[in-house]
Amino acid sequence: SQKIEQNSEALNIQEGKTATLTCNYTNYSPAYLQWYRQDPGRGPVFLLLIRENEKEKRKERLKVTFDTTLKQSLFHITASQPADSATYLCALDNQAGTALIFGKGTTLSVSS
């Protein structure tokens, strides 16, 4: 069955640096990959969606890459701020293309 791994449970960086989060998947080839932000006690909020035929997508300080050969997505936050501190979730469409499956998430802490 499909497996999603977000390698780091926690990532601590200083304000102004670039945060890079990793999402790896195995056993299938998703057509779509998404990133969400989740704050404590709240539901996830959509950030970016990238398709298998897109190598990179940007939105303001956010950048996502999708490498179907490595079966990996990288999520970058440039010029990070303490307000970026949250858990970031990687999500993929399942093998049938019908449902959205999530990784465990990486908790980012940005210190000032």
Added chain:
Amino acid sequence: EAEVAQSPRYKITEKSQAVAFWCDPISGHATLYWYRQILGQGPELLVQFQDESVVDDSQLPKDRFSAERLKGVDSTLKIQPAELGDSAMYLCASSTQNGRSEAFFGQGTRLTVV
């Protein structure tokens, strides 16, 4: 801005009791998901509806959990009887196009079974 509504926000129940959660998705969203999230983990898909039909309930513990979306709009998730291990956040989400479009989440229902 349209939102996914969930109620209740918090629920404390004794084990072996029945509990129900309600979700009203964004108008026009055909896909509705119920996820369970344990602290420190990612959301785990319990059931997915396309309109009023169940598309995927392979991870739903059917001996105690049930879900319905009778008119293809709002949905109810029920647990009977509740067990201590059911304590978690239950999240509802909706989207226009199943797993290939962004999902909009509600605030969730935090369930504590005592």
